Amino acid sequence: MDFEIPENLRIMQDTIRRFVNQDLEPISQKVEEEDHMPEEIVQQMRELGLFGLSIPEEYGGLGIGTLGECLVYEELSKTNAAFRSRIGTSNGIGSMGILFDGTEEQKQKYLPRIASGEWTSCFALSEPEAGSDAGNIKMTADRDGDSFVLNGLKHFITNGDVADIATVIALTDKEKKTRGGITAFVVEKGTPGFSVGTIERKMGLRGSHTCELIFDNCRVAVEQVIGGAPLIGQGFKTAMSVLDKGRLTLGASALGAAQKLLDLSIEYAKQRVQFGKPIAQFQSVGNMLADMATEIYAARQMLYHAAWLRDQDKKVIREASMVKLFCTEMACRVVDSAVQIFGGMGYMKDFPVERFYRDLRLYRLYEGTSEIQRLVIARELTKD
Ligand SMILES: Cc1cc2nc3c(=O)[nH]c(=O)nc-3n(C[C@H](O)[C@H](O)[C@H](O)COP(=O)(O)OP(=O)(O)OC[C@H]3O[C@@H](n4cnc5c(N)ncnc54)[C@H](O)[C@@H]3O)c2cc1C
Structure with missing residues (x-):
């Protein structure tokens, strides 16, 4: 078994991490307050090739594979979820039907424009x-x-x-x-x-x-x-195959947000002093951090494994639903603990935890609710 992330994907991961820290995070609160994505930032996303993550090189994209996409979405989700949504929807459910089932003419006409970010x-x-x-x-x-x-x-x-x-x-x-x-x-x-x-x-x-x-x-x-x-x-099949793939990248997005919340919670617990010592030293706070980290670790292993399977051209209907179910439910448990660790500050709009709390709630609903993921998993387990 080889758990190393390939060198080219590591470089991509580092690039996205820098982009998030230097360019996205500083305006994340502004995007939230104004409910608007500045065109300059969309242009930067275009220049990084982010609109072509899932589109093969022959149609002008980066074609970095499912694991690569998951790593990118994981990093992108450590800030305001709107950035990931803008890229992910166009790259993902918006265009994958054309990639999977489109005619050659449709692929030639639409995919290069989507990959360059000219069209959403x-x-x-x-x-x-x-x-x-x-x-x-x-x-x-x-x-x-x-x-x-x-x-x-x-x-x-x-x-x-x-x-x-x-x-x-x-x-x-x-x-x-x-x-x-x-x-x-x-x-x-x-x-x-x-x-x-x-x-x-x-x-x-x-x-x-x-x-x-x-x-x-x-x-x-x-x-x-x-x-x-x-x-x-035959369009229902097209729609369902589009959603199957989206389940993995949505799982990655939930994972990235959960990791960010753990990092913020550790930092806060180490510096917030009550009863004369940092709250991280209280066992009940430590237990919350330990549970958050353990769930994140489990989620990451299943996500990377399922993404790897898909990159080997294996069918991952059951695994994709398991990833979507576990990662999104896990992230909601993690954000709930993060609010608890931040105390009243976790409820305030001045801190990002409150925004993550609202944004992550959506992940259990769209692209198939948790209940629907369980139906898919059970169907896959019991079919002949
Ligand atoms: C912010 C946002 C963005 C979205 N973006 C898109 C998009 O880009 N494109 C698009 O097409 N859709 C989009 N959706 C729609 C989304 O996929 C649906 O909201 C979702 O599939 C759930 O459908 P519903 O809201 O009608 O809930 P319902 O289907 O009415 O479900 C209500 C409740 O009943 C449960 N339920 C339903 N059927 C069953 C069952 N058989 N067994 C057990 N429980 C069941 C559900 O799990 C849920 O808890 C978006 C939704 C939101 C909120």
């Missing part, structure tokens, strides 16, 4: 009546000659307001639904009938917007079906 992408699956039950979508795409006419509403779409293209999942056959009746489309901003609705007001992740997308007789050519005509009706 988003992923539009969820609807008011279809969250966990994603197969229950109501949005329709009716065939009309050489085109499809899209009608319906998507909600909770990350990056929806800044996206130049959207991967949109719609019903092409109401009878067949997930069994051949759902199709994935690429829809470009500016297509008549496609507009951004309300920007949702949320608990956290300020600086990263989540929106409604409205489709009102939006006409797209058959060429906009991801994978072209042969994949009409």
